[in-house]
Amino acid sequence: MDLFVCAGCGAELSVPVERVALPAEAHCDAGHRWMPPLMEPGTYAVDPDPWGRPWRTWEEIGASGAAAHGVYAPAYGIPTGPRNVMVLAPGDTRGTRLLPERSGDSCLGMVAGDEPSLLCADCGLGVGFREDDCGIWQTVRYAPGAVVRRSLGVPPPAAPVLPLPPVDLEGDWDLRWSAAAGAALARLLAASGGRALCLPAGLPAVMFGRTVERLLPAGPPFLTVGVAGPGLPGTGADIVLVPSDRRTGEPWRPAGDAVPVPLPAPVWAHLARSGETSPTPVSGTLPAQVVRDDYPHPDRPGYLFRPDHRTLRGTLARMPEVRRPWLRALYDRL
Structure with a gap:
C-alpha cells in the first residue's frame, strides 16, 4: 500500500491506496452523461502515456514528433503533457484545496486547465487536477513532480475478481x-x-x-x-x-x-x-440447479x-x- 504526500511540505494527500493497472475505459467516449469515479475506492493507477496540455495536432508535430509521444498514426489531438500522472478516485484524496476557477473549458463540471486546480491545503503548492465534467470519469490526477509516493510497507488486501455483467443497472451495454x-x-x-x-x-x-x-x-x-x-x-x-x-x-x-x-x-x-449470471446478489442460498427468474x-x-x-x-x-x-x-x- 502507498500514501501520497506533498513534495513541498510532506503533508498527506491521500488515504492508503493500492496500485492497479489503469482501467481500459480511462479514455472512452462516454457522451453527454454523468460519470462515476474511474478508480475503485482504495486504488490508484499510473498513466504511462503523456496526459493533458499542451495538445498538438499531427500536422503540427509530424510523424516523428508524434511517435516520440507514443502515437504512431494520425490522431485528432495528441497530448504532450507529463507521463506517469497518478490517477485516484476523488474520495481517496486528503489535504487539498480546490480552485474551480482554474477549470478549462467545460460543460457541466471541471476539466484540467492550464494551472493545477488542486493545491496542498498546508503549503499552497499546486499538486494536481480534478475532473468531473459530463462524459468524463471523475478523477484526481496528481502531477508526478508535485507529490511523493511513499510506500507503507503493508501488502494490499486480497481482492477477488468479480465477474462484470455486460449490461449495467439501467439496462444498457456497460x-x-x-x-x-x-x-x-x-x-x-x-x-x-x-x-x-x-x-x-x-x-x-x-x-x-x-x-x-x-x-x-x-x-x-x-x-x-x-x-x-x-x-x-x-x-x-x-x-x-x-x-x-x-x-x-x-x-x-x-x-x-x-x-x-x-x-x-x-x-x-x-x-x-x-x-447463472444474475447481476443482482440475493441473501441466502438457492437449492442446487435452481436458477433465478427475477x-x-x-x-x-x-x-x-x-x-x-x-x-x-x-x-x-x-x-x-x-x-x-x-x-x-x-x-x-x-
Whole structure:
C-alpha cells in the first residue's frame, strides 16, 4: 500500500491506496452523461502515456514528433503533457484545496486547465487536477513532480475478481465492456495479420463480430479465436482472449504459440464463466440447479453492441504495429 504526500511540505494527500493497472475505459467516449469515479475506492493507477496540455495536432508535430509521444498514426489531438500522472478516485484524496476557477473549458463540471486546480491545503503548492465534467470519469490526477509516493510497507488486501455483467443497472451495454472491447479489438486486428478470424459463438461474436466482418476478409482460411485463462487452456486456437493482471495489466500467458489478447479480468471472468449470471446478489442460498427468474433487466439490451470507437482508435494509434501498411489501411477505414 502507498500514501501520497506533498513534495513541498510532506503533508498527506491521500488515504492508503493500492496500485492497479489503469482501467481500459480511462479514455472512452462516454457522451453527454454523468460519470462515476474511474478508480475503485482504495486504488490508484499510473498513466504511462503523456496526459493533458499542451495538445498538438499531427500536422503540427509530424510523424516523428508524434511517435516520440507514443502515437504512431494520425490522431485528432495528441497530448504532450507529463507521463506517469497518478490517477485516484476523488474520495481517496486528503489535504487539498480546490480552485474551480482554474477549470478549462467545460460543460457541466471541471476539466484540467492550464494551472493545477488542486493545491496542498498546508503549503499552497499546486499538486494536481480534478475532473468531473459530463462524459468524463471523475478523477484526481496528481502531477508526478508535485507529490511523493511513499510506500507503507503493508501488502494490499486480497481482492477477488468479480465477474462484470455486460449490461449495467439501467439496462444498457456497460461502458466498461464497450471500452474493453475497443482495446481488445485493436489487438485482435493486429494479431490477425489481415486474415479472416473465426470468433467463438456467444459474447465474443457480439463484441467483435460486426467490426471483424467489416474490416477483415471473409474466410476460409481462418485464424481461430478462443478464450483461455486459469482453468481454460484454449487449446487449438491461434489467438486467445485472456485476463489481464489486475495490478500490472499484463496478459495471462497461454501455453503454446497462441497470441494472447488481454481483457480486463472482470470482463473476462464473465465471458469465461457458465451457468447463472444474475447481476443482482440475493441473501441466502438457492437449492442446487435452481436458477433465478427475477432479473431486473434483460440479459442484453434491445440494440446492437458497439466497441468504443475512441478506445479502439486510440489503442491502435499507440501500437507501433499500426505503421504496417495493411494495418494502417484498416486504421484509416475506422
